Amino acid sequence: MPYSQKIINQLDEVSPEVKTIGFADTVKIEQNLSKGYNMNYYSFGKMLLKENIKIKDQVFYVLGTGDIAQSVVWYLKDNGARSIIIVSENIENTKEELNKLICSEEVSIIEYKDINKGYTIINTAYFDNIPKKIFTDFETFLDLTYTQEETLFFKMATEQKKKVISGLYMLVVKVIKTQEIWQNKLYNIKYEEKIFNKLTEYLKKCKKTIFLIGFVSSGKTAVGKYLAKTLGMKFVDCDKKIEIDLNKPVFEVFEAEGATAFREKEYEVLKSVNLNEPTIVATGSGCITYSPSYEYLRDKQVVYLYNDFNTIFSRIEENEVISLVELKKELENLYNYRFEIYEELAKYVIYCRDKSIIEIANEIKEYL
Ligand SMILES: Nc1ncnc2c1ncn2[C@@H]1O[C@H](COP(=O)(O)OP(=O)(O)OP(=O)(O)O)[C@@H](O)[C@H]1O
Ligand SMILES: O=C(O)C1=C[C@@H](O)[C@@H](O)[C@H](O)C1
Ligand SMILES: [Mg+2]
Incomplete structure (x- = not known):
């Protein structure tokens, strides 16, 4: 989201996550007061929960350095990950922007060429030059760049018969949560699963x-x-x-x-x-x-x-x-x-x- 950082200065209030992460992807205006929220942080957590992905003491690689990547890193850090390695295309260009994150001991940043074998890798950006070895050297692939068409990341991981999780569930959670905030109401928790299943079925046919x-x-x-x-x-x-x-x-x-x-x-x-x-x-x-x-x-x-x-x-x-x-x-x-x-x-x-x-x-x- 191009303005999720800039908008913060225009808001009257922000949620605790936005205060920490520095990105607001949802805004609610009520009685002339604006409040910013970060849906990526919340929905990413729900996605891990659904997929039974343990965070505590685990190591994660995160591809990309944008707002989604940063929300994801904060979530993993806040929930006890042992090590979070951000993979950047060019460290020098992104270091300053990620300063607040890389300051903590569990977060580090590397370039593609330095990726080692790992278990879970999370994609947050559109790359066409991802090194092929990633797809043999990792076991679980999460692709948060959800699009109706398969991304290269999703396709290559699937070809290697790895566990691949698309960002669809995260998107569904995000949409429901946004509606809850905007409409001041709570939806039945079962809606997430129901809508996700219906969409998965529907999209399969749409293909x-x-x-x-x-x-x-x-x-x-x-x-x-x-x-x-x-x-x-x-x-x-x-x-x-x-x-x-x-x-x-x-x-x-x-x-x-x-x-x-x-x-x-x-x-x-x-x-x-x-x-x-x-x-x-x-x-x-x-x-x-x-x-x-x-x-x-x-x-x-x-x-x-x-x-x-x-x-x-x-x-x-x-x-x-x-x-x-x-x-x-x-x-x-x-x-x-x-x-x-x-x-x-x-x-x-x-x-x-x-x-x-x-x-x-x-x-x-x-x-x-
Ligand atoms: N259900 C409908 N109700 C009202 N008008 C319709 C409807 N379906 C098509 N039309 C109109 O009928 C005309 C012909 O439709 P269209 O060009 O889509 O047919 P087509 O099957 O593509 O024909 P062709 O075989 O010549 O290419 C158009 O003016 C279109 O707007
Ligand atoms: O019915 C047909 O045989 C045709 C219909 C047109 O749409 C064109 O495809 C072509 O003129 C032939
Ligand atoms: Mg026609």
Whole structure:
């Protein structure tokens, strides 16, 4: 938090932890009086408790020197750790800032190159140049830099089959505690575990890419965009991707290169989606009629946005300048032909009638 140190001078009052640590990450203003708190200190403690990590007489390595690192070091020190070794990228740049901490005998600071074998290592910052040997030389890895995507630290420790703990629980505790402070009320202690379990389950599913299928104008782009935004996932629109790649509207590509070349291009776009990155994909309406694309989608998380033909037709008509009356029968035949393929391929069907884009997106979230 960039201002958690600077803000202290602006506050009327601070909690005892903030007084010691020097960082306030939460502020409550009541009757014109402001008070600062440090949630990292409190939530880190709860996380260790949950994971049964003993502190007394133990040795800890802490990667990073920022506000989270300092709160963590204070917590470990206050709870009887034997030795806390802060690992800095560059000691000279951070020594002054950490003066108050390194003054105590149990806290020391070293550089990466000087890390020895240890048991527990706590990551508090984003590094891309962590020495590989850490992942074989330590046993328990705590990653407090919680993000929905795996950090390098988390990934490398997991690959070594070590005990790896993410910062999610700490984050949940922090959010609940902040609400307690802001709302002047206490939540049942069971909420922490409940919310954490629900989120863990939910995030596991979010990791999977979702492919939206459906007829022209069924809402794949509109729903997909909204869903990706609210879930913090990447969004890929196959038609848009083709337009960008070939620098012309899809219908022109379709006309100029023919249906087969277009379907092949669609298939390439589908395959180019990185399945390791949580993504919502709005597929091209007709891609399911091309067997390589159909086969590709078969084992994926495919959601069919079902709309009745009249809704579809009125949407298409609304967006066209010319009248489509003469084409109606042809479109209906195409709709009926594709309907069976969409249904066959879908792991989940959303009946979109009378539902708003937000309602449909929420239903997909429920399905997740
Ligand atoms: N549930 C809905 N309620 C109201 N309007 C909707 C809904 N879903 C989509 N629309 C509107 O219908 C039109 C077509 O939607 P959209 O472009 O998302 O469809 P699509 O499936 O991506 O179509 P295409 O296959 O042509 O790419 C848009 O104007 C969109 O805002
Ligand atoms: O339904 C279809 O076959 C198509 C729909 C458009 O979104 C484009 O993907 C393309 O024009 C083909
Ligand atoms: Mg679209």
